[in-house]
Amino acid sequence: MGDKVLRKLFLGFIQIHILHHAKKEPFYGSWMISELEEHGYDMSPGTLYPILHSMTTSGLLIQTEENVEGKIRKYYGITPYGETILVEARNKAYELFKEMD
Numbered sequence: 001m002g003d004k005v006l007r008k009l010f011l012g013f014i015q016i017h018i019l020h021h022a023k024k025e026p027f028y029g030s031w032m033i034s035e036l037e038e039h040g041y042d043m044s045p046g047t048l049y050p051i052l053h054s055m056t057t058s059g060l061l062i063q064t065e066e067n068v069e070g071k072i073r074k075y076y077g078i079t080p081y082g083e084t085i086l087v088e089a090r091n092k093a094y095e096l097f098k099e100m101d
Contacts, residue, residue, distance in 0.1 A: 014041060015055060016093065019086040022061055022078035029074065052076055060085060 014036065021027055021035065029048055036043045055061045060082035064075050078086070 010041065011051070012089075014043070014051065015060075016086065016089045018051070018055065018076075019060060019078055019082050019089070022076055023083060023086060026064065026075040026077040028076070032076075055082075 017036065017039070018032065021032065027035075029045060029052060032052075033043050033045065033048055036048075052061065052063075056063050056076070059079055061076045062079050064077070065072050066075060067073075
């Protein structure tokens with residue numbers, strides 16, 4: 001039960017983290033899995049790609065394809081709407097964490 005609650009809670013943090021990196025530069029899925037692992041998240045492709053798809057469908061990310069060494073690689077970048085949401089999420093998170101001190 002506790003794992004499900006934490007997983008749901010962390011999903012919001014993961015999405016903010018994804019938007020943060022998408023704003024810096026477009027990224028591809030396996031890179032993001034490695035990045036999240038550096039922060040202690042154990043993320044499989046079967047978990048990450050549905051999140052990226054959902055964020056793309058919601059208008060937060062844009063997906064482009066690039067041929068890399070003969071393989072099609074999908075890159076994800078932030079949209080203007082995603083940038084707006086990232087600013088709002090940062091502000092809300094900052095406000096919340098200040099209150100928890």
